[in-house]
Amino acid sequence: MQNLTDVLGNTTTHKNLSVIIKVCVVIPFFCVFLCCIGVMLHIFASHRQFLDTSRYILFAYMLINDTLQLLSSVLLFLFVMGQVKFAIVYCVPLLFISTATFQNTPLILATMSLERYVAIFYPLQRPAAWRSDRIWIIVVSLFLISSTTPLIDHAIREHDPAVDVFTTPVVCKATTVNSSPIQTLFKAAMSIIFFAVVAVIILFTYVRILLETRKLRQDRASVNKAMHTVLLHGFQLLLSMLAFTSPITETLIVLHVDWLPQDISFFNYFCFMLIPRFLSPLIYGFRDQILRDYIRKTFLCCSNKMKPHIRVKLRDIFSAS
Template identity: 80%
Template sequence: MQNLTELSGNETSNNSLSVIIKVCVVIPFFCVFLGCIGVMLHIFVSHRQFMDTSRYILFAYMLVNDTLQLLSSVLLFLFVMGGVKFALVYCIPLLFISTATFQNTPLILATMSLERYVAIVYPLQRPVAWRSDRIWIIILSLWLISCIFTIIDHSFMENDPAVDILSTPVLCKATVVNSSQIQTLFRAAASILFFAVVAVIILFTYVRILLETRKLRQDTASVSKAMHTVLLHGFQLLLCMLAFTIPITESVIVLHSNWRPENVAYFNYFCFILIPRFLSPVIYGFRDQSLRGYIRKTFLCCSNKVKPCRQTAGQLVCLSNFQNHN
């Protein structure tokens, strides 16, 4: 997304075919993602009980953030694949949204981990900031942190006298617009900071959650489910964190292999930008017992009745029972 190489004007037919294949893979993948997100957001809006629970509010926020991130990144991807150039005044807002939402993803994962830790360890004495009517303060803080880092990054941009921000067409990608050495160093330092903080938070919270789960629920099924969820969360976080190393991995792979730079960049974009966002509705939506009934009813259009869920001790318990009709 941020590191795709500009296609040359004298592309061969093989290069043109490669571009078409890449676009035909990304667009359907993106459409399926939007469909899943649309269904889940519709469920949240239609059923008030979900928006009264901090866990689901954070989940909905993550879905909105991932949608903005993918929408902006896919637009940038298509512009670069097509060699479309336009003025910086239109390019910078796209890059800003893409970068801010990209950096926001690991922060949201860490916050959701902390929310689960607070809900399990302090079920009856939950801090005020983690209650559903105050969770917006934490969400606003995450946005503020992401935007501050992005603003600082763009403030280091070197002004080229030959480039008019209102009229000079440029290829809209980070390596062209934000190409100064100071920006590169700042992004590397910010990536290391994000990785370290988020990794420590998630490791700490999930270890504590597993320990508490073993204490409260002795049945092996519950412990096994918790461990599988942790593994999925860890895999998603790993993919998100690896995206911060894309500039390094691209340079190393291109230098030590016969892969073309644009193919390496596309592989990194698909694996570390698209896949982690697509996993979000799978990990947090389809595996959630309370949401799964509503999602199944929406997708399959079945006639099963889904009874409302009720909130008990900070947990949303679904009362739905599915019956098969012949």
């Protein structure tokens, strides 16, 4: 009996240690992401030139979208790790935000590629919807389109009569709330359609700009830059699609490594959800020369402001000693 108690105690201790390690890995990573995104959004809000350019407005929208996506997914991760249970009526909004923002990312990438296409082929007669003062119409449309998937997904959910959505506590995760085969098939089909359409749009814009580069003899630098930007959007799309590789990676891990199911899920979540969402906006943001210069100036300004305070604190410490 004593040996059984020791085994159960060791298992519980190992499980608690595993949860603590996972939380300690995710939280600092997410805080660094928020810090970088906060700096870029502060730069956008502080300089009018960014708000007068459609490309930067769409990029700021992508930053906000990815922040909401990571915030909702990290909250769901913490709730699952802590086995926190609450009613489905409070769980559904979190899952809605997570799904809608996940579907919205490829749509934003496609829109940014089309914006470069419009800027190259219609530099003087840009359509009204693509001007900086009207781009909000496209932004709202993207949000409404991406919201249809979670709304329909929730509408076709099979309601269990034994579960009261207002009082029955559950662990908030997609497999608990959306567990029917119809929902799984619907989400997979919608994700494939979203990413396929976006891939076609990005490929189309890249090929068109590439052909235009061969025709133009003047201003080839801007056209080449637009072509590289569209190619970068394709790379960002590939990063977003890494989330769909989890069944393959789970199979490979099970075949070669003796891991617990929750450890495999965490590995997939960290490597194929968090890291791509972290890298995608940062790669695009730091690639832009103007934005990169402002980021450098912001960090230099913050470091210069910190130095006098550090000197005062050091002087007070030495004088007290």
